[in-house]
Amino acid sequence: MTTRLSARAAIAALTDPGSFAELPAPAAEYPDDDGPLGWAGYDASRARAGARTGERESVVTGTARIGGHEAALVSFEFGFLGGSLGRRTGDRLEAAYAHARERRLPLVSLIATGGSRMQEGMLALAQLQRVARQCVLTRAAGLPQIAVLRDPTTGGGWATLGAGADVVLALPGAQVGFAGSRVRPADADPAAYTAEGQYDAGHVDAVVPAAELPAALGDWLRVLAAPRAGVPVEPPAALGAVTPPLTGWDAVRQARRPERPRAQAYLDAYFGLRLPLRGDRAGAFDSGMLCGFGLRDGRAVAYAAQCGTATRPAGYRTAARVIRLADRLGVPVLTLVDTPGAANDAAAEHAGAGPAIADCFAAVAEATVPVTTLLIGEGGSGGALALAAPGNTWVTPDSYFSVIAPELAAAILKRPAEEAPATADQLRIRPQDLVDLGVARGVVGPQARR
Numbered sequence: 212m213t214t215r216l217s218a219r220a221a222i223a224a225l226t227d228p229g230s231f232a233e234l235p236a237p238a239a240e241y242p243d244d245d246g247p248l249g250w251a252g253y254d255a256s257r258a259r260a261g262a263r264t265g266e267r268e269s270v271v272t273g274t275a276r277i278g279g280h281e282a283a284l285v286s287f288e289f290g291f292l293g294g295s296l297g298r299r300t301g302d303r304l305e306a307a308y309a310h311a312r313e314r315r316l317p318l319v320s321l322i323a324t325g326g327s328r329m330q331e332g333m334l335a336l337a338q339l340q341r342v343a344r345q346c347v348l349t350r351a352a353g354l355p356q357i358a359v360l361r362d363p364t365t366g367g368g369w370a371t372l373g374a375g376a377d378v379v380l381a382l383p384g385a386q387v388g389f390a391g392s393r394v395r396p397a398d399a400d401p402a403a404y405t406a407e408g409q410y411d412a413g414h415v416d417a418v419v420p421a422a423e424l425p426a427a428l429g430d431w432l433r434v435l436a437a438p439r440a441g442v443p444v445e446p447p448a449a450l451g452a453v454t455p456p457l458t459g460w461d462a463v464r465q466a467r468r469p470e471r472p473r474a475q476a477y478l479d480a481y482f483g484l485r486l487p488l489r490g491d492r493a494g495a496f497d498s499g500m501l502c503g504f505g506l507r508d509g510r511a512v513a514y515a516a517q518c519g520t521a522t523r524p525a526g527y528r529t530a531a532r533v534i535r536l537a538d539r540l541g542v543p544v545l546t547l548v549d550t551p552g553a554a555n556d557a558a559a560e561h562a563g564a565g566p567a568i569a570d571c572f573a574a575v576a577e578a579t580v581p582v583t584t585l586l587i588g589e590g591g592s593g594g595a596l597a598l599a600a601p602g603n604t605w606v607t608p609d610s611y612f613s614v615i616a617p618e619l620a621a622a623i624l625k626r627p628a629e630e631a632p633a634t635a636d637q638l639r640i641r642p643q644d645l646v647d648l649g650v651a652r653g654v655v656g657p658q659a660r661r
Contacts, residue, residue: 215362217264218271218288221321225359225425226275231284233273234310237302247298250330256292264290268299269324272307274316278429280436283311286321287361287368294324296367297331301338304372308345317355317435319428322373325391326366339367346375353539355435359424360406360415365391374414377536378431378488380424381406381415413490413525430486434504435540437511443581444512444543446605447481449655450587453609455643459635462611462642466588471609474501474516474547477587481545482507485514488533490525495562497526499550502533504542513537515598516547521554522594524567530598531567531574534582538574544582546575546598551616553594571597585655586610586645606651611640 216224222231245253261267269291275284285307287294296304311318328335349356358376360369363386370389373379381387388395388404395404402408409415419427450472456462465471478485482505490496499520504513515530530546537544553564575582575598582600589595590612606612613620617635621628645651 215289215323217290218266218286218321218323221323221361222271222273222275222284222286224421225321225428226277226284227279230276231273232275233271234303234306236267236299237306239299239302241298246331247334248330248332253330256330260291264288266291268303269294269296270300270303272303272310274310274314277319277425277432280429280432281314281316282357282432283307283314283316283318284321285318285372287323289323289325289361289363292328293326294322294368295326295328295335296324296338296342297328297335298338300328301341304338304342305345308349311354312349312352315352315354317357317432318349320356320358320372320376321361322358322364322368323361324366324368325363326368336367339371342367342371343375346371350377350539353541355540357428357431359428360385360387360409362386363391365389374492379415380427381409381418382421382424383407383418387415410489411496412494413496413529414492414494416488416490430484434484434486434506434511437506437509439541440510440512440543440581442543443583443600443603444507444510444545446545446583446585446655447477447547449607449609449657450476450480451607451609452657455608455654456611456641458632459611459617459638459640459644460632462640463617463635465609466611468609471588474518474549474587477547477585478505478514478516481505482512482514483509488536489529491528492532493525493528495523495525497523497529499523500526500529502529504533504537511542512545513542514545514547517550517595517598519549519551519588521552522550523554523559524562524564527553527567527571527597531571534571534574534578538578538580541580543580544578546582546584546600548584548586548590548595548598548604548612549588549610550591550595551589552591553597568593568597575600586612586642586651591616602652604651605653605655606642606645607655608642610642612645612650613638613640
């Protein structure tokens with residue numbers, strides 16, 4: 212499989228053999244000679260494109276099974292006028308989205324387009340509004356949308372079907388960007404317009420080699436089709452072989468041990484299958500925040516997990532994005548809290564640390580699905596609390612939660628540095644203190660609660 216497969220070859224490469232059923236083309240009447248603008252030679256261009264590709268329009272739509280799971284499909288034919296969007300394209304896309312909603316199917320878009328069709332002028336550009344409307348209706352129906360970015364994915368196709376999807380996968384080396392190669396600035400960095408560049412900027416969830424794409428799509432459809440628990444999921448078992456600390460300072464020291472288990476270990480132990488979502492869709496990602504969806508005992512669970520570093524604005528935005536997606540899809544959420552606090556350097560402030568934290572607080576507060584939180588290490592102030600579920604937060608024996616780090620509290624109180632341990636005791640930050648205060652429901656043991 213390559214990034215320049217035809218629309219039907221792309222479908223055949225990804226779907227279960229013999230499962231594709233094409234949708235009929237909508238019966239629309241467009242009698243204008245050479246299109247709505249009377250563009251000389253347009254009809255002839257369409258005829259040549261049809262003879263060359265065997266298609267009557269730039270998209271092929273239908274349903275198919277991928278890894279045994281049924282989905283609605285949209286596949287672009289780049290050989291038909293560069294996969295451009297015209298009125299007939301809009302008709303087909305609208306019908307495919309409507310069919311997905313009627314059948315309660317996820318929608319998978321295999322995109323390869325150069326943008327809107329010049330020969331139809333503003334009527335072609337207006338198709339993007341139709342597509343955006345269908346995306347919104349499908350989102351409101353609680354159905355997932357997955358985009359596969361082929362080569363190229365530019366213009367309105369990227370800015371609607373692609374970037375507007377819930378899960379965005381891309382083929383290696385694919386050209387991806389709002390500006391196509393012939394209209395971008397001559398001195399523009401070409402790497403910014405690639406799948407890899409968009410991944411680095413937090414706009415693509417994964418760059419997937421062609422040979423691995425069928426399995427990746429199958430996994431996503433498997434997770435998104437899995438049953439959802441209507442109650443909060445259980446917190447993970449504690450992985451650290453420690454006992455609850457005797458003093459507040461002991462709690463701090465245990466949580467700061469370099470060898471303490473981190474989020475990666477907890478997620479690996481908790482999930483049978485885990486699929487990452489990456490990036491804040493605003494130009495950045497935070498490697499210290501792991502987010503995505505997975506399967507726990509055959510049920511779908513979303514997760515957002517801090518990795519023990521100072522969380523950056525992109526991390527909070529990514530977590531909020533995933534929590535809201537889970538809420539829309541009816542999937543319960545697990546959050547793992549572990550940070551000394553939010554990043555507070557100048558770059559973090561410029562990137563909107565305050566608004567990002569506020570939005571994460573809001574995502575948790577407004578979630579209608581149950582959210583479960585486990586504090587697995589440091590709980591540093593509001594930067595940690597932003598991910599914590601009110602009334603359903605659990606703690607491990609090697610964790611602490613504090614309004615402020617003991618060292619900083621001592622400094623604010625104008626105490627000498629050696630009084631930080633005593634200040635830690637005053638703050639009552641031990642796991643058992645958090646339970647006594649009602650901040651946490653309990654201290655988890657080494658075996659998962661059932």
